[in-house]
């Protein structure tokens with residue numbers, strides 16, 4: 001396991017008190033910057049490592065407790081869909097969560113190197129997630145303002161997230177098609193209001209004047225964008241055979 005002493009200390013402090021650790025990072029001390037550079041290296045290493053699928057499944061067992069064995073998350077938005085997300089995005093989000101650059105107190109202890117392993121573990125678990133078909137029945141919004149949502153999407157989102165919400169693996173733009181409405185609404189609001197520290201500054205700029213009504217309309221529209229059939233499970237009741245006992 002490759003750990004810089006700083007990350008180890010940061011993690012231990014964080015386990016005792018999330019608050020102290022978060023302040024440490026926010027101050028952007030030289031050490032925090034160094035840790036951040038390490039994280040970038042971790043992402044790079046994970047992206048280029050040859051994945052070990054057996055270990056990926058082993059690691060995913062921890063994740064399945066919340067994200068479900070199918071990687072479909074929950075319609076109520078508590079846990080996001082992971083299946084179908086670009087590997088580069090999954091790796092970036094995991095590295096950001098580890099680095100406390102994105103708040104996730106529920107998941108944080110389970111994502112740490114001492115829980116699941118180093119960059120290789122990120123490579124393994126994200127390669128395993130990439131084998132899972134997507135949820136054909138994700139949670140959607142009320143359907144009330146879809147025309148308005150479509151207009152907002154075309155004018156403000158297509159350039160990054162793509163015509164059908166497919167995202168861009170190279171640029172770390174998340175795939176948002178088939179993601180749960182309630183999860184996306186929460187993320188969108190956090191990004192707009194500056195609560196998600198790893199947000200893309202250009203996206204923040206683009207959406208800063210969105211009202212709550214604009215927000216629910218555009219996210220409702222997004223939640224109905226469909227991935228290609230080949231990426232979806234053919235049966236909405238599909239169960240991950242790796243977890244059958």
Ligand code: HEC
Pocket residue numbers: 059060062063064065066067078079080081082089090091093094103104106107110111116125174186
């Ligand atoms: C105790 C529950 C829990 C466990 C265990 C857990 N997660 Fe999560 N995960 C969450 C929650 C909650 C969120 C969403 C947090 C938020 O709202 O910002 C999340 C978010 C994520 C995201 C970001 C998704 C996105 O669309 O940006 C990724 C990637 C992720 N988890 C991967 C994993 C992996 C891989 C594991 C196993 C190593 C794991 N999680 C284990 C609860 C959990």
Ligand code: HEC
Pocket residue numbers: 080092152153156157158159160161172173174176179184185187188198199200202203206207218219222
């Ligand atoms: C300049 C490019 C850009 C624009 C424009 C943009 N986004 Fe994003 N969006 C991103 C990036 C990059 C992220 C991930 C940030 C990160 O690295 O953690 C993101 C994250 C998100 C997320 C959270 C996804 C997740 O899985 O957690 C949602 C939802 C989202 N965007 C919706 C939208 C919508 C809807 C619009 C238009 C109103 C929009 N974005 C405009 C680049 C953009």
